[in-house]
Amino acid sequence: MKNKLVVFLLAAVGLLVLPLIAQYAGNFWVRMIDFALLYVLLALGLNIVVGYAGLLDLGYVAFYAIGAYLFGLMASPHLVETFPAIKELFPNGLHSPIWLVIPLGAVIAGVAGVVLGAPTLKLRGDYLAIVTLGFGExxxxxxxxxDRPVNITNGPKGLQQIDTTKVPFLNIDLGRPGELFGFEISGVTKYYYLFLALVVVSVIICYRLERSRIGRAWMAIREDEIAAKAMGLNTRNLKLLAFGMGATFGGVSGVMFATFQGFVSPESFSLQESVMIVAMVVLGGIGHIPGVVLGAVLLAALPEALRWVAGELDLQRLTDGRLDAAILRQLLIALAMIVIMLMRPRGLWPSPEHGKAAPTPTR
Incomplete structure (x- = not known):
C-alpha cells in the first residue's frame, strides 16, 4: 500500500511538471499532449460501450461532434449574426460560460446515445457496427x-471565433498566456491542466462504474447476453445506459475540443476518427482503464511525433516529391498497430481478469 502511494505521488508530480518542461521545447509538444488527453477522454467513454458492455460502436465520433458544435453555436458570433431575433435578445453575443455548456453537452450527447441505442438493441457484432457507423456519418x-435553407452550422466553412475558456471568479482566460511564481505559462499549458483534471475525474468515474453492480451487469452482457438475460438482468435498459453513459464522455470531449481549437468543421469528425478511437481501446486493452489510457496516448501522440519527424527530415525534398509525409505517417502507424496486435492480441495492457478461464472447482 505504501509503495502504491509513492508511485501515485511521483506520477502526480510528473504530470504536473510535464507541460512546464515541454513548453520550453515549443508549444507544439504541449498541444500534442493536450490532444492526447482529449483522446483519453474519448477512449474512456468508448470503453464503457465496447469494453464493458461489449457493443461495437463505430459512430462514436458523432457525440464528439455534437458537443463541439453545441459549444461552437453557444460561444461564437454565428447565431447572433445569422438570426436577428437572437441578436435582439443578446446584443453582445451569447458567450455562454463553459460551466454551463459542459453539463448541457453531456446531457444532449447522452440523449443522442440513447436514441442511437434504442433501434439497435437486437443487433450484435457486424450488424451493430454498420448501424452505428451510419449514425456517425x-x-x-x-x-x-x-447551412441552407437556414444557416445553422455554417456548412463546410465551420464555426469560427469560438470563445476560449474562462475560469469563473478567478478572471483567468485559458486562451492567453500568464505567469505563475515568475514562470511564464502559455495558453496551451493552461488547457493541459483543465484536460488533466477532466481525465482524472473520468478515470475515477469509470473505476467506480467498473466495480459497481451496473458495471458487473455490463460485463455479464459482454460475456454472454443470453445467460445474463436468463439470470434476470434487464439487458435492454443496461445497453441503453451504456450507450448514454459513453456518449456523455464524447459530448464533454467535444466541448473541450471546440474551446481549445476556437474552430470546428465537419472534417474533424470523419469516420477515420471513430476508427482511431476504437483502435485506441482495442490496442490498449479492452475493458482495462490503464490499458485504454495507454492506447489513447500512444495513438494520439504517434501521428504528431511522426509529423514532426517528417517535417524535420523534409522527406518530400529528399525524395523529390515521390514520398508524401502524410501517407508515410499513416503507413507507419498501420504497421505499428499490426505488429502490436500480432504480438499482443489482447492489447498492450489487458485486464488481468478478462479472458481468464473459469476456476476449477475443488473437491
Whole structure:
C-alpha cells in the first residue's frame, strides 16, 4: 500500500511538471499532449460501450461532434449574426460560460446515445457496427449541409471565433498566456491542466462504474447476453445506459475540443476518427482503464511525433516529391498497430481478469 502511494505521488508530480518542461521545447509538444488527453477522454467513454458492455460502436465520433458544435453555436458570433431575433435578445453575443455548456453537452450527447441505442438493441457484432457507423456519418453529413435553407452550422466553412475558456471568479482566460511564481505559462499549458483534471475525474468515474453492480451487469452482457438475460438482468435498459453513459464522455470531449481549437468543421469528425478511437481501446486493452489510457496516448501522440519527424527530415525534398509525409505517417502507424496486435492480441495492457478461464472447482 505504501509503495502504491509513492508511485501515485511521483506520477502526480510528473504530470504536473510535464507541460512546464515541454513548453520550453515549443508549444507544439504541449498541444500534442493536450490532444492526447482529449483522446483519453474519448477512449474512456468508448470503453464503457465496447469494453464493458461489449457493443461495437463505430459512430462514436458523432457525440464528439455534437458537443463541439453545441459549444461552437453557444460561444461564437454565428447565431447572433445569422438570426436577428437572437441578436435582439443578446446584443453582445451569447458567450455562454463553459460551466454551463459542459453539463448541457453531456446531457444532449447522452440523449443522442440513447436514441442511437434504442433501434439497435437486437443487433450484435457486424450488424451493430454498420448501424452505428451510419449514425456517425449521418451526423457529419448533417453538420456539413445545415447551412441552407437556414444557416445553422455554417456548412463546410465551420464555426469560427469560438470563445476560449474562462475560469469563473478567478478572471483567468485559458486562451492567453500568464505567469505563475515568475514562470511564464502559455495558453496551451493552461488547457493541459483543465484536460488533466477532466481525465482524472473520468478515470475515477469509470473505476467506480467498473466495480459497481451496473458495471458487473455490463460485463455479464459482454460475456454472454443470453445467460445474463436468463439470470434476470434487464439487458435492454443496461445497453441503453451504456450507450448514454459513453456518449456523455464524447459530448464533454467535444466541448473541450471546440474551446481549445476556437474552430470546428465537419472534417474533424470523419469516420477515420471513430476508427482511431476504437483502435485506441482495442490496442490498449479492452475493458482495462490503464490499458485504454495507454492506447489513447500512444495513438494520439504517434501521428504528431511522426509529423514532426517528417517535417524535420523534409522527406518530400529528399525524395523529390515521390514520398508524401502524410501517407508515410499513416503507413507507419498501420504497421505499428499490426505488429502490436500480432504480438499482443489482447492489447498492450489487458485486464488481468478478462479472458481468464473459469476456476476449477475443488473437491
Amino acid at each position: 449521418i451526423i457529419r453529413v448533417f453538420m456539413n449541409n445545415l
